[in-house]
Amino acid sequence: MDEPDDQRVTAGDLQIGITYRQGYHVITYDPSAPARHAFRGVPTFEPNPDWIISGRFETFDSDRPLTLGTVGWHEHEYLSPGVVHFEHDGHPYELRVIASAGRLTSVFADATSGDTTYPAGRALDIPAPAEDGTVILDFNRAVNLPCAFGDFFPICPTPPAGNRYPFRIEVGEKTPTK
Numbered sequence: 001m002d003e004p005d006d007q008r009v010t011a012g013d014l015q016i017g018i019t020y021r022q023g024y025h026v027i028t029y030d031p032s033a034p035a036r037h038a039f040r041g042v043p044t045f046e047p048n049p050d051w052i053i054s055g056r057f058e059t060f061d062s063d064r065p066l067t068l069g070t071v072g073w074h075e076h077e078y079l080s081p082g083v084v085h086f087e088h089d090g091h092p093y094e095l096r097v098i099a100s101a102g103r104l105t106s107v108f109a110d111a112t113s114g115d116t117t118y119p120a121g122r123a124l125d126i127p128a129p130a131e132d133g134t135v136i137l138d139f140n141r142a143v144n145l146p147c148a149f150g151d152f153f154p155i156c157p158t159p160p161a162g163n164r165y166p167f168r169i170e171v172g173e174k175t176p177t178k
Helices: 034-038
Strands: 007-011 014-020 024-029 052-069 075-088 091-100 103-108 122-126 134-138
Touching: 052 091, 075 134, 091 122, 122 134
Parallel strands: none
Antiparallel strands: 007 014, 014 024, 052 075, 052 134, 075 091, 091 103, 103 122
């Protein structure tokens, strides 16, 4: 777990992404790629202020390992500094959080996954909690994982069981068109 996380190196116009997930994965980002020039954006739901939810971040005494599956063939162990407790329609839920590249983030799936959003789930960055643990979850900012855009991202994490919700979160990014 002490291996380097996501890194990028620039070589001319190219960026080379280097990720460690039980082995190194190298991905080239080419600004001249035909697929990039054909890209017309990502479809999104209309923003909805009802999906800006206040939660409470519970910090663990020490980071705990959290193993996430991937869309490929391996699992990867992340460090989880805590969990966000929130409510939806009067029911309590949790959002397991991971620390990656110096920020808090999470992956989740909901009843839109595989319907109007990418089947493997979406990601949500988590702002730094207030001193009292309050945190704002803005699901309007839910984004697709890199694997939603191509077949060469087998290391994309999938949500843990606790981050799979039975309700529809109809905000944020939808399944991209290819």
